Amino acid sequence: MANRPQPSFPEPDTQHFWEGCKAGELRYQRDAEGNVVFYPRAHSTADGSGGLTWHVSSGLGTVYTYSVVRQNRMPGFQELGAYAVAYVDLDEGFRMLTNVVGVANPTADIQIGQRVQVEFEDQDGDDAYPIPVFRPI
Template sequence: MHTPVPRPTSISQPFWDGLRHRRIVVPRCDHCDGWIFYPRRHCPHCCSTALTWRQVSGRATLCSFTIARIPTLPVFAQPAPQNLAIVTLAEGFNMNSALVGVEPDAMRIGMALQPVFDLLDDSGAARLLFTAVDT
């Protein structure tokens, strides 16, 4: 089974387009400078609708995690287990993702992470995962 390809909405399309080009782009409020993730039409900090998509560094730290030993869906059965994570980007906002290339026993809150662009199909669709920074 293949990993499902996300179906972007009109609001999230720039995020998915960025991943196709191995870039992480996220909306930022032009009024209060707050980062907005998950993408939406207004700033959750000040309610402004003046948002601009901006590239972020991809540097992150592990905020929280769980190890899913039973697949969340059959298409995610491999590799097992799933290392589900909440990561905090260097710019100061969190996102849900998964860790790859990290053994469950090696996962530590606060560990440094870097992005992994997981290619999903021949069109270039990708999902954003993270792995430990090489030390």
């Protein structure tokens, strides 16, 4: 899956997250009270305050749930075999939509509760943003 849809910019909320992916970092935010904010935004979802700070995740998490997609008519995915989409709960307390990769048979080899580690999958094109996906550990 090296030809995935890329994020598009300008988009001020998510640019720093994706620059992090280029640097090999999975970035997330906290507000002044320490509440985790994810997906990235300019305001705290707890109280609307600004001044969020960026942090780098360990990239370790747990599969919250997943599905193996057998059919996707979207270019870039439609010719793939079955692949797994998942919500992964990162240890720092945020949940992201992602893929679980690196298993022979996604239907049999992925389980809810499984521990996973982020990796950044390179994409075609010199300026392409690598995509953060997860592999069981």
